[in-house]
Amino acid sequence: MTPTSGARAGNRPGPKPRLTREEIVEAAVEVGVDRLSVAAVADRLGVAPGTLYRYVDGLEEIAAAAVALVFARTALPDTTQGWRAFLEAEAALTFDLLLRYSGLIQDLGADLSAVAGDRMRRIVAALHGAGFGTSAAVRVADAVLDIVADGAHQTRWVRGPGGGPGDLSDPARAYLDSLDEQVRPGVEAIMNEPREHVLDKVALVLDGVEHRRATGRPGYAGIG
Numbered sequence: 135m136t137p138t139s140g141a142r143a144g145n146r147p148g149p150k151p152r153l154t155r156e157e158i159v160e161a162a163v164e165v166g167v168d169r170l171s172v173a174a175v176a177d178r179l180g181v182a183p184g185t186l187y188r189y190v191d192g193l194e195e196i197a198a199a200a201v202a203l204v205f206a207r208t209a210l211p212d213t214t215q216g217w218r219a220f221l222e223a224e225a226a227l228t229f230d231l232l233l234r235y236s237g238l239i240q241d242l243g244a245d246l247s248a249v250a251g252d253r254m255r256r257i258v259a260a261l262h263g264a265g266f267g268t269s270a271a272v273r274v275a276d277a278v279l280d281i282v283a284d285g286a287h288q289t290r291w292v293r294g295p296g297g298g299p300g301d302l303s304d305p306a307r308a309y310l311d312s313l314d315e316q317v318r319p320g321v322e323a324i325m326n327e328p329r330e331h332v333l334d335k336v337a338l339v340l341d342g343v344e345h346r347r348a349t350g351r352p353g354y355a356g357i358g
Contacts, residue, residue: 153181159203170200211224216264225332228253229333236290254275265347270346285331285332291306302325309321
């Protein structure tokens with residue numbers, strides 16, 4: 135006999151589960167980026183998928199909040215080895231995080247502005263402790279984070295959605311084919327080792343920062 139009344143399809147019988155948005159986001163982090171879906175999060179919480187829609191609008195909101203939580207919980211690197219080692223470690227850490235979650239950030243529109251602002255504030259504070267003036271610290275942090283964010287975005291374009299190291303998307307291959315013989319090997323090397331390329335660009339910026347400190351440029355000179 136097919137029931138015509140009672141609980142709607144997709145809802146489990148019994149009392150309504152009491153959840154919070156925070157519990158849903160925490161469950162999404164525990165599920166992990168590779169399996170993230172409304173069904174997977176609901177299963178983690180032991181509820182029907184439809185239950186989650188009482189608390190969130192959908193997968194996009196869950197994904198954005200989950201990625202933001204991961205970034206917020208990721209501690210800054212150690213500052214005791216000096217300002218340059220600190221920034222180089224931060225660049226590598228942020229690049230790896232952005233690349234790991236690039237699908238959620240780009241495809242589902244995860245807004246990390248609040249988290250990025252908090253991380254910037256903490257980086258600036260660390261640089262200020264190393265003798266940088268506030269304005270100089272902001273410029274240095276902004277330059278490093280811009281390079282890293284752009285590098286992660288370009289890496290995903292090169293590899294394509296779901297692509298890994300060594301993979302080249304069709305647009306990336308077409309771009310390589312358009313280059314002349316002098317330029318192509320260098321660009322292809324960058325595409326094959328994007329992380330190293332991004333960190334080398336960061337090093338170029340930091341070379342300039344070191345020069346400014348060494349020459350006593352206002353706002354840059356100091357201890358550390």
